[in-house]
Amino acid sequence: MQRWPLRSGRWHPSLRPKTSCRWYSIEHVRVKCRSAGEVTVSLHNIAKHPSRTPLAIMIPPLPSPASQADPDTPVPRWLQDHPAAVINYRWDPVQPADPDHPEDLPPKSPLIWPTPIHDISFAYAWLSSNLGLQPKLGDATRDPPLRAAYVYGSYLGATLAAGLALTESHHPSLLADPILRANTHHAGGMTIRGLIAHNGIYNWTLFLPDHPMHKRSRPNQPHRHGHGLSLTPEEDHNPKFAFLKSNIPSLFPSPESLFDPFASPSLFFQPAPLHVPGDFHNPSEFNNPPADLEAIKAALSSSSSTPPSPSEPPSTISSTPSTPTTSPPPEVSGQQVEEKKEQTAEKILARATALAMSSRPPRKGFLVFPPRIGTLRIPDTLFLYDDIPESDHHLPSDGHTPEDLELQAQQHHAPRKNSFKLQATELATLMRRSVSWIECKKLAQKEGEESIWGVQEARDREAERRVQVSGVSLSSTETGNAGTREGTEGMEQDWGMGKEEEEEMVGLWLRKTMEHHRDGREEGPDTR
Incomplete structure (x- = not known):
């Protein structure tokens, strides 16, 4: 060759x-x-x-x-x-x-x-x-x-x-x-x-569980069989369609690849009506607006204003002789306190990001x-x-x-x-x-x-x-x-x-x- x-x-x-x-x-x-x-x-x-x-x-x-x-x-x-x-x-x-x-x-x-x-x-x-x-040499055709x-x-x-x-x-x-x-x-x-x-x-992107095509307009409708890429008899009449659907995780490295217009040519003409989820199988919190936005905003503000303090020795332990002696609680170093503060800040940031993205769905319309x-x-x-x-x-x-x-x-x-x-x-x-x-x-x-x-x-x-x-x-x-x-x-x-x-x-x-x-x-x- x-x-x-x-x-x-x-x-x-x-x-x-x-x-x-x-x-x-x-x-x-x-x-x-x-x-x-x-x-x-x-x-x-x-x-x-x-x-x-x-x-x-x-x-x-x-x-x-x-x-x-x-x-x-x-x-x-x-x-x-x-x-x-x-x-x-x-x-x-x-x-x-x-x-x-x-x-x-x-x-x-x-x-x-x-x-x-x-x-x-x-x-x-x-x-x-x-x-x-x-073109031929000297050819000046229009x-x-x-x-x-x-x-x-x-x-x-x-x-x-x-x-x-x-x-x-x-x-x-x-x-x-x-x-x-x-x-x-x-x-x-x-x-x-x-x-x-x-x-x-x-x-x-139609295979992702958060796509609006899969959402029901009535709460009393029966749930679909499973989530994500699970197959449903009423959907997959063609075994070849089900075969391709079940192999999505082996074809694409992440859900982000499904939003590539060369992978999904329909996206040349219109944007996808959902945010990129974290994986192929589970619904993303970015695409599901919470039922009570005000309650979540209040929880975020309260958690951000009062960060949790490090663990302290319990003050209700009795010092009577009948109480068995216990080992003193471990001391909490300053580094551990900082790590817990960072973890708390990351959780607050993640919840705030999910709140912001879920409250602002992707832009609808057509592309030129x-x-x-x-x-x-x-x-x-x-x-x-x-x-x-x-x-x-x-x-x-x-x-x-x-x-x-x-x-x-x-x-x-x-x-x-x-x-x-x-x-x-x-x-x-x-x-x-x-x-x-x-x-x-x-x-x-x-x-x-x-x-x-x-x-x-x-x-x-x-x-x-x-x-x-x-x-x-x-x-x-x-x-x-x-x-x-x-x-x-x-x-x-x-x-x-x-x-x-x-x-x-x-x-x-x-x-x-x-x-x-x-x-x-x-x-x-x-x-x-």
Whole structure:
């Protein structure tokens, strides 16, 4: 395997491929991540297509084992007709290694977050520099040459793919503007034009027990099963969703990492409605306002004005002969007194901090993303999620129908169920809002009253065209063994998309989107 530094000369397809046949070839390239080791990029059929052919970038559903030198991640059938690059990012294994196979043990230095997003960033920079289009010498064309890239990811790969696509979707016509180009950090001859994400987690903060989604509006509602990351039958219909949820502590070093927008892409568009808790499992006092703030304020003021005195000999001990003699109390040194005062001060400060943070919840609202001044635009996106039929859900013993359960949930103000569908719908809604209320509205102000983007229906229609959401038909028999697997091969088989009909649908969407961009038939505001 060849090792290629990030800023070396351009890569040439004349190297001997790792695996090749008459119609298919695979090459593995190791890209240096500075002092953080290397990430392996697998190139599929790169030399068999012209350099202007759009490149498909695949991010696997789960990381490859650390002991595997050349990851053998299969490419879906609907991608095998395109030049593709697979970024085999590194992340701590989501399952504990088998002690009987020491070669599969995790590395001594844990490759936890943010290692995977760093690998994705370095790998994409290498792809853009070596496989992107380069301007010819003396070419003074207005628009810089850019090779279109389309990113596909599923499960953990969908999370990383969404963060990459949202921050690297520079529109070619906007890059031609010198003012806009000066306000961007785009480098290389490639830009992301499309995103396909299947069963991704786009807001990890929804799993925290303090998230407002889990709170009940009525005190007489039954409590949820356990706290934190415990699984509930009414929430986790998909075993793969439950599997990812239960492995959050092994994927992220602390709850603070869940608030990273590259880990939770929904936070690019709106802030999280809760403070960062101390751990993954227990509710934080910062997110739970006390019932009586005035009583706590009075307790804090009284405790701060009268700090506890050091222990003194009890004055009520009788000195009569009938009382047995006891050893004198230990003397309290000045250092111990100071330590107790410091501990008391720390407790008072902690309670005051909790009081201040709980009384001031995080700011609500939306963020402006992409920035108004820049070349980023929302890419054409297809969100996919496993749609388990209602017949596969567990019904209560009284025989209520799903319609009865939905009506009952609405009447009792039950919290929404966290699922792949909710994750995809939330991010898609935020992206559509950005297209409608930022991109289209800005263009309407620029063009004046005659602009078609001044009509809300036109803006909404463009947003729905740009960002689509679709359910993937799935039955309970196809999800029964999703969380238990043996070896890398079983992982790839269990964590695929599923039915051939769904893959054909995704392949058709990709071909139409590529033709849409190639023919210049875009109707969106980013081409005006």
